[in-house]
Amino acid sequence: MDTVTISPKFQVVIPKSIRDRLKLIPGQKVQAIAYGERIEFIPIRPAKELRGVLRGLDTSFERDEEDRV
Numbered sequence: 507m508d509t510v511t512i513s514p515k516f517q518v519v520i521p522k523s524i525r526d527r528l529k530l531i532p533g534q535k536v537q538a539i540a541y542g543e544r545i546e547f548i549p550i551r552p553a554k555e556l557r558g559v560l561r562g563l564d565t566s567f568e569r570d571e572e573d574r575v
Contacts, residue, residue, distance in 0.1 A: 520547070 508521040520530065528549055530536075536547040 508524065510518045510521065512518055524530075530549060535550045537550060539546045539548065
């Protein structure tokens, strides 16, 4: 487990082992979310990287007539 220090400007450095594992790059944006007493950073991935992520998803289901308006 890595520990980071908050700078006087409220900045943190993401440890190299985590940057490498998540393939983060300089300038990449992350979402910061607070859950109770915890902070999570979620990398924002370009839409191009999401291509094919839903491949194989079964989209067949019965619809009501009201849905087809």
